[in-house]
Amino acid sequence: MWVFTKHGLLSIVENANDKKTLLVRARQCHHITDNFKGYMPKYLPKYSPDRDYHWRSVIDKEIVAKRLTEIILEIDYPNFKNSVDSDLKTVYGEVWGVAMALQKDKYARVTIVNIDDFE
Known part of the structure; x- marks a missing residue:
């Protein structure tokens, strides 16, 4: 899962060696x-220059879930792209632009939602 926050871009995946992390x-x-920040230095990232993401940290699932919830509750902006520093804004803006393709005619799908499907 990719997570874009005010503090940076994370890629979060299962740990094949430990299902609790x-x-x-x-x-x-x-x-x-x-x-x-509140969980360092216990989960200090390790540098892995041969991997696609150079920085990695193994973190308990419960801690990741708790922190993502906290990040959501900390939202204090009406426009996400304008809430980040200039380096992140450039990258996030590019991702935002590429993702616009999902909304274009050949990709867009109209879905009729039936309220009964949720009961």
């Missing part, structure tokens, strides 16, 4: 440390 990965070390 998740592998939190990032392109920059501070994206992990800033997002999990």
Whole structure:
């Protein structure tokens, strides 16, 4: 799962070696440390230069869930892209632009929602 926050971009996947933890990965070390500031140094990222994400931290699933909930509750902006620093804004803006393709005619799908489907 990719998670874009004010503090950086995270890629969070299962830890194949321990199902009680998740592998939190990032392109920059501070994206992990800033997002999990209250949980350092226990989950300090390790540098893995041969991997696609150079920074990795194994974090308990419960801690990741708790922190993501806290990040959601900390939302204090009306426009996400304008809430981040200039480096993140450039990257997030590019992702936002590419994702617009999902809304274009050949990708868009009209779905009629029936309220009975949710009961």
